[in-house]
Amino acid sequence: MENLISAKNVTVIRDRQTILDDVSVDVGARDFLTIIGPNGAGKSMLLKCLMGFYAPDKGHVTTRPGLRVGYVPQRLVADPTIPITVRRFLTLRKKVKQQELDRVIAETAIEPSLNKPLAVLSGGELQRVLLARALLNDPELLVLDEPAQNLDITGQLAFYKLLETVYRERNISVLMVSHDLHLVMSSTRNVLCLFHEVCCIGEPRTVTRDPEFISLFGPDMAQLMASYQHHDHHAHSHGHSHDHSHADACRHPEPSPQTTGEEQTDIPSAKTESSSHA
Known part of the structure; x- marks a missing residue:
């Protein structure tokens, strides 16, 4: 495989x-x-x-x-002072065809949230929006x-x-x-x-x-x-x-004292080229 x-x-x-x-x-x-x-x-x-x-x-x-690669982060903290709407967020930094946008909106059932600011979404609404954004590049x-x-x-x-x-x-x-x-x-x-x-x-x-x-x-x-x-x-x-x-x-696992970077609050662009690190 x-x-x-x-x-x-x-x-x-x-x-x-x-x-x-x-x-x-x-x-x-x-x-x-x-x-x-x-x-x-x-x-x-x-x-x-x-x-x-x-x-x-x-x-x-x-x-x-x-x-x-489509990426859904652990969470996204929306700045309430920047009233970006869901619709604008989905197309930010991406060229999206209307047909593909319509597809993910229907697929994730986020149409009622499209004109809402990100900052006012519930946790479930926001995760669906993040999933929709991750699916935009097929x-x-x-x-x-x-x-x-x-x-x-x-x-x-x-x-x-x-x-x-x-x-x-x-x-x-x-x-x-x-x-x-x-x-x-x-x-x-x-x-x-x-x-x-x-x-x-x-x-x-x-x-x-x-x-x-x-x-x-x-x-x-x-x-x-x-x-x-x-x-x-x-x-x-x-x-x-x-x-x-x-x-x-x-x-016999015990709590680990080190910082492991368990949280991810940004949406970086996924690396999509072959990589090899010694």
Whole structure:
């Protein structure tokens, strides 16, 4: 299977603290891969490395040349003193054909918000607008960093349902960081469990039975998430590989003191050219 992004032996160290340790992962065509793990595990840092925002200290990340990427940040803080409307925000810094704009407006059901200032939108409305903006360039890969973190449970359910519909109908790949474990298990096709290194990876039904996953989240959580398995999870795993040589680090996780860059408040342009960092 053709890989859109490949990370090999990625290591990131900040202030003498290891944030990512020898992480290897592939994102393939039609993949839906969700990165999960406790706070401070390096999830957002891995996402930034995969997108080319941050160069690893060791290892390398390769992106398929010309890959079109749509990015949904963790959050966006709108300045109330700059009354930019949703419609203007969608077309800002982008040349958008009206047909494509109409498509994403209908797809994400944001028409009632088009003439509202960004600053007055609810959390759910804003996340739909950010998703719509990410879809405007007809991406082959949609990347989301904790997209439902600031939503209530109703908003989370609605957003993940919409995301699953986009994934299915657009025939694209999705790469996501999320802490909404029970909701993730009902939509994603593959899960990467991270605690500075790859603890386990595969289909949700397999991961929830992995001893390392159970030791990280506890047997009760593993049992709860196993009950959320999606009917579509008969699809084969995409052949992700990982190394268990550092597995003991996953068995007794403790809060990590380092800054891992878990928050992303801007909308940078995704790097879409092949990159290799020594």
